[in-house]
Amino acid sequence: MDQNQKTIVKSFSPIKILVPVVLGLGATAWLFIKDDKIGELKGIAEANIWWLVAALLVLLIRDLGYIYRIRALTDKFLTWRNSLDVIMLWEFASAVTPSVVGGTTVATIILNKEGIPLGKSLAYVMLTAVLDNMFFILAAPIALLATQGEVFPTFNLDPSDVDKLKMAFYISYSLIAIYTFIMIYALFVRPRAFKWLLLKITSYSFLRKWRVNAFQHGNEIVWASEQLKGKNFGYWASAILSTIFVWVARYFLLNCLIAAFVDVTFSEHMLIISRNLIFWIVMLIAITPGGAGIVEMAFPSFFGLFLGGFSSVVVVLYRLITYYPYLVLGSIFLPKWIAKVFGNKAQEEEALAPEMNR
Template sequence: MDQNKKTILKSFSPVKILIPVLLGLAATAWLFVRDDKVGELKGIVDANVWWLIAAVGVLVIRDAGYMYRIRHLTDKFLTWRNSIDVIMLWEFASAITPSVVGGTTVATIILNKEGLPLGKSLAYVMLTAVLDNMFFIVAAPIALLVSQGQVFPTFNLEPSDVSKLQTAFYISYGLIAIYTFIMIYALFMNPRAFKWLLLKVTSIRFLRKWRVNAFQHGNEIMWASQQLKGNNFNYWAKAVVSTIFVWSARYFLLNCLIAAFTDVTLSEHMLIISRNLIFWIVMLIAVTPGGAGIVEMAFPSFFGLFLGGFSTIVVVLYRLITYYPYLVLGSVFLPKWIAKVFGRHHKESEVSV
């Protein structure tokens, strides 16, 4: 079996899909039992339906933005149809892998099997990571400044817990910054030195079996770096704007859900967005697939101030809209995509023979 196919099937195994579902459901059930919120599910009936529709609309717009961005980054090599496959499977991979790992390895294989050379596939995945992380690096200090210290939650938290949360944020932020600047260095400043580092690392005895691959990837990154450097201002402007757009949409979706259950002022909308940014930077170091269980548990502390008794209901709706659908959609898209790309590869092999 094709090694890439083995990797895809292993990454998307039923067990890996079941784990985040069980973790999320367990955490949600615990929240309802702990806070005695079962009877308050009827509050959904009184929610503002237009804000709920807006939340779904923002989700669709966000995914359309992701499709536009990956198509633009690949210089329209991907069709709109292929872009849908890539984004759905990418989101699927992110949903079933720990946030600290993400779906980058699988995303590289997905782009490669769509016809992009491996070097370019890796470069585009790295580029999306750099763009996303630069958004965090720039936006987080702005959120801290605008919120004037209110960005870290104190709702139902002990001072020691707030301190731990702040520590987790700064650790996550620091790791993101280090990773991002290494990637910027590899792609745009000195890919040859990055290749040397890969070879140096794989010269260690227990890593030597990856030395050939390191040499190959080093060469591909050097070539991809040259391709990326040749892009004009319009290319980079659209890449940056589309990144800001998709992440703004991702965050504003929660604003829509909160506004469906309670009146939210403009200043509160800004604070919710700021807290959401800090929330997800902290969640990036989550060790569970897609942050399952951890997101549900931490959510009331961050946003309970705005929701009161509806925080548990909103976190359930939030995960139902932004997380679980990708588990379902990914399970639908995956078999068709595997049949398409690996079936095509098999036919091409028969023709070459």
């Protein structure tokens, strides 16, 4: 079993799948039990079926957008089927890793094993991170201005909790902005200067143990930068527009679920989208896999104002639709993908691994 295969198997180990499931289900159960809200589950029968169908369609459209984007970013090197495999496994990796990590290392290996050279694989993964983060950076100020401060929730929160929430948002936003602009400088402006800076920083005695890693990361940046040179307008237009598309679809899915239970005006739809943006910027610093547990706990404060007694029901549906399916789909796609890229022997080794560890 080579190192890449070991990384894949380790990243998708049963325990890493079990942890977010336990955290998410535990937090959901606590939401219902603490205020004796189990009876609220009956509210699902009151939902507008057409809005629920719309939510599923938006989810499908969003995933098609991700598939289109990765195919466009690879200059159509990936087939539609291979693009589907990549996105399902990437979503799987994101679901079983903390939000701040996001499965980027695994994504690089996945692209590389699909036949894309390492330098290009690194470039595509870094580029998706930059595009996604730029969406947050540009959309958040628009949301803040458009909602006149209403984007931060006050429902069932003490003023001190609202202040803490705002602080968490500004910290997360600042970290995203700093990281993104450093990556833009490193990838598109002065990659070799960035590599030199990494080596310079790690030349000090107390940082010298990271010098080898700094050298490797510096090389990766240089390789990635070289792959992105000379891309035409059409390439960048597809990358940017598809990024906007998938994130708007991602946020609008929640609007569909909320509208399935309560009447929502146009201005409330805009506020929900804006608040969802802020919600996920805060969740990006979550330390649990896929934000499991934390999302469920924070959800009522952000969106309870619109839902009232349906808040706990909607968060259950939201996670059932947007999170848990990728754990199931990833578990289905993974063995077939390992057999495809590593061979049948690798699949046999993966199946034997749990037995060997007993």
